[in-house]
Structure formats: structure tokens, C-alpha cells
Amino acid sequence: xxxxxxxxAQKPNNLLSVFYTAGYPHKEDTISIAQHLQDAGADFIExxxxxxxxxxxxxxxxxxxxxxxxxxxCVKLLLEQLRVLRKNVSIPVILMGYLNPVLQYGVEKxxxxxxxxxxxxLILPDMPIDVYEDEYRNIFHQYGITHTFxxxxxxxxxxxxxxxxxxxxxxxxxxxxxxxxxKKDFSPDQIGYFQRLQQLELKNPVLIGFGxxxxxxxxxxxxxxxGAIVGSAFIQLLKNKNGASFKPAIEEFVxxxxxxx
Numbered sequence: 672x673x674x675x676x677x678x679x680a681q682k683p684n685n686l687l688s689v690f691y692t693a694g695y696p697h698k699e700d701t702i703s704i705a706q707h708l709q710d711a712g713a714d715f716i717e718x719x720x721x722x723x724x725x726x727x728x729x730x731x732x733x734x735x736x737x738x739x740x741x742x743x744x745c746v747k748l749l750l751e752q753l754r755v756l757r758k759n760v761s762i763p764v765i766l767m768g769y770l771n772p773v774l775q776y777g778v779e780k781x782x783x784x785x786x787x788x789x790x791x792x793l794i795l796p797d798m799p800i801d802v803y804e805d806e807y808r809n810i811f812h813q814y815g816i817t818h819t820f821x822x823x824x825x826x827x828x829x830x831x832x833x834x835x836x837x838x839x840x841x842x843x844x845x846x847x848x849x850x851x852x853x854k855k856d857f858s859p860d861q862i863g864y865f866q867r868l869q870q871l872e873l874k875n876p877v878l879i880g881f882g883x884x885x886x887x888x889x890x891x892x893x894x895x896x897x898g899a900i901v902g903s904a905f906i907q908l909l910k911n912k913n914g915a916s917f918k919p920a921i922e923e924f925v926x927x928x929x930x931x932x
Contacts, residue, residue, distance in 0.1 A: 686898025694744025720768025
């Protein structure tokens with residue numbers, strides 16, 4: 672059981688995972704942001720692997736990818752930074768990105784190097800589920816790295832149960848069939864989707880992402896799932912605070928989301 676699996680087992684609700692792009696807003700910020708998120712009370716973090724064509728992401732995260740690449744961020748450097756941040760950051764770390772950079776690096780080499788650097792899991796949304804099952808599942812297990820699949824409001828129950836059977840950490844439920852982005856509230860259809868997921872009684876916990884930006888949206892999804900994943904709203908915070916000290920802003924952001932201010 673790695674760090675991610677341990678916290679999912681020990682804390683079944685009100686989990687908060689925060690996503691940010693490695694090397695944004697500055698190349699060296701990857702490490703300090705992780706430390707600040709841990710200090711502020713995030714349960715685990717997702718670090719984005721910058722990619723030149725992040726088509727599933729909204730404009731906020733797309734811009735962060737572009738700037739991170741311009742800053743010189745790459746997979747090799749991200750893994751080096753992960754090794755450094757592991758000296759002080761003990762919460763679970765998931766690397767999230769598109770399959771193309773991982774294929775270029777070499778899938779098994781990437782999984783091995785990521786595990787040795789201190790990653791607990793990967794999220795590769797464009798990896799086909801049958802490819803994972805037939806070609807890579809055993810490699811993930813060999814190195815103790817989990818893989819998280821995404822589902823959406825249009826995902827069939829059959830597919831959801833297939834994902835649940837193959838998963839060994841949590842299921843990432845996107846709140847809408849659209850690109851990423853912060854929202855102020857959820858529609859009745861989205862609430863109905865959350866309720867349907869809850870009624871499936873899956874073996875893996877579900878975390879809901881896309882549209883989480885404040886305590887109200889965090890509390891709403893936590894009613895139906897194990898917790899929430901916040902991305903665009905946090906990237907926007909980093910953009911607004913670019914050049915300033917991130918620590919107090921990150922602490923206020925996390926605590927306001929969780930309602931602990």
C-alpha cells in the first residue's frame with residue numbers, strides 16, 4: 672500500500688486534492704508550491720506534466736502548460752524536482768498528463784523513474800483502458816504506482832464498473848462533459864449525476880473534479896463523493912499572485928475551500 676492508497680483507506684471523506692502545473696508560474700516553483708499545499712492541509716497533490724497540446728483542458732490550464740514549457744520544464748526536470756520535494760513533502764503525489772510525453776520517455780522507464788522519484792500514482796486521461804489492462808497494468812503494479820481513470824456524465828454504468836474493477840486507488844469523476852474550468856455552482860443534472868455515482872456503491876472512492884472553486888462547491892461534491900479535485904481555480908490563484916509570496920495565499924485558499932478559516 673503506497674501513500675495514496677493509505678490516505679484513501681484512512682480518510683474516507685472530505686479529501687482535497689489540488690492540481691497545479693509543474694514549472695508554473697516559474698520553473699523552480701514546483702517544489703515550494705507542493706510544500707505550501709502540504710502545510711495548508713491539502714490531502715494530496717496532482718502535478719501536471721506540461722504538454723504542448725492539452726486539448727482536454729480549459730484556457731487557464733492551457734496557458735499554464737504553455738508558460739511552463741517556455742520556462743524549460745520537461746519530464747526529466749519534473750522527476751528531478753519530485754526527488755527534491757520528497758525531502759520535505761510526505762503527502763501523496765500524483766503525476767497527471769497526456770500519454771504522448773510518457774510514450775516519448777518510454778512507459779516502463781517513466782513508471783520506474785516516477786516511482787523511484789517518489790510518485791504514488793499517475794493519471795493519463797488519454798490512455799485507453801484496454802491498453803492499460805493488456806500492456807501496462809502489470810508494470811504499474813510492479814513499481815507500486817496506481818493509475819486513475821476518468822469518468823464523465825456520459826460514461827455508461829458498464830464502463831464505470833469496468834473502471835472500478837481495474838482501479839486500485841480512486842476514480843476521478845469529472846463533473847461535466849467539457850474542458851476544465853472553475854464554476855460557481857452545479858446544475859440539477861450534475862447533482863443527479865453525483866447521486867447516481869453514489870448509488871452505484873463502487874469499491875473505489877470517487878473524487879469529483881472540474882468546477883470546484885470554493886467551499887460551497889467543495890461541500891456539495893463531498894456530500895456525494897470522497898472529496899474533490901481543484902485545478903483551474905488554484906492555477907488562477909498562482910497567476911494572480913505571480914511574483915508575490917505564494918505561502919499565505921495558498922494557505923488561505925486551501926483553508927477557505929475546506930471551511931477551516
